[in-house]
Amino acid sequence: MSYEQYSTSAQWNVEPPLWLPHYGARFFTAVRRYWRKYATFSGxxxxxxxxxxxxxxxxxxxxxxxxxxxxxxxMRNSGMGGFDDPSDLGAALAWIWAAIIFIPTISILVRRLHDINMSGWMIFIGLFPLIGAIVLLVFTLMRPNPAGRRFDNVPSNATLL
Known part of the structure; x- marks a missing residue:
């Protein structure tokens, strides 16, 4: 099977290697790949x-x-008062979660931009208030562009059966 067939087909019985995008991925497969490619900005x-x-x-x-x-x-119903301090449990958990997902969220957005054949540096469009977020949203909704293969890092020992 050729690289082109493997990388563009959406119907697979097995998950493609991590260096290829997984078109038609299901929820748990996508989440697993999200964590396994934690800080992978290529591909x-x-x-x-x-x-x-x-x-x-x-x-x-x-x-x-x-x-x-x-x-x-x-806490409020038990008469102990409410947690209105910004350092409470919920805020602490939210900050911890935000810190944990910061790098993988940026890396998957960069890889998504690569899939539509755009440079990962386009992520900085998001720094423009409102319009940048809308542009990035549109980019993430776009169909894959076959020219985006240029961002793949095909391992030298990669074999496609």
Whole structure:
């Protein structure tokens, strides 16, 4: 099987190697690849890999917010007062989660930009208020561009069966 066939097909019985994007990835596969490629800024990420990881990180963030709210309500209802200090448990968990996902979130966005054949440096468009976030959102929704293969780091010992 050729590299082109392997890297563009969405129907596979096995997961492609980490150096290739996984088109049509399912939730748990995408999350696993998100963590395994923690600080990998080279290569590409498919739309499914990107959006499943966004959903995962968002859901964990919502769970952290929910735990924080439950703790606040239980403390308020028990007469112990509320946790209104910014250093409370929920805020601490949220900051820890943000620190944990900071690098992999940037790296998967860079790989997603590579998949549409854009430089990873385009991530800095996001620094422009509002318009930058909208542009990045549009970029992440775009279809893959075959010319993005130029960002793949094909290992010298890679064999495709």
């Amino acid at each position: 590409r990420a498919s739309r499914s890999e990107y959006w499943w990881s966004v959903l995962f990180t968002g859901l964990v963030g919502l769970v952290i917010d929910g735990v924080d709210e439950i703790v606040r309500l239980s």
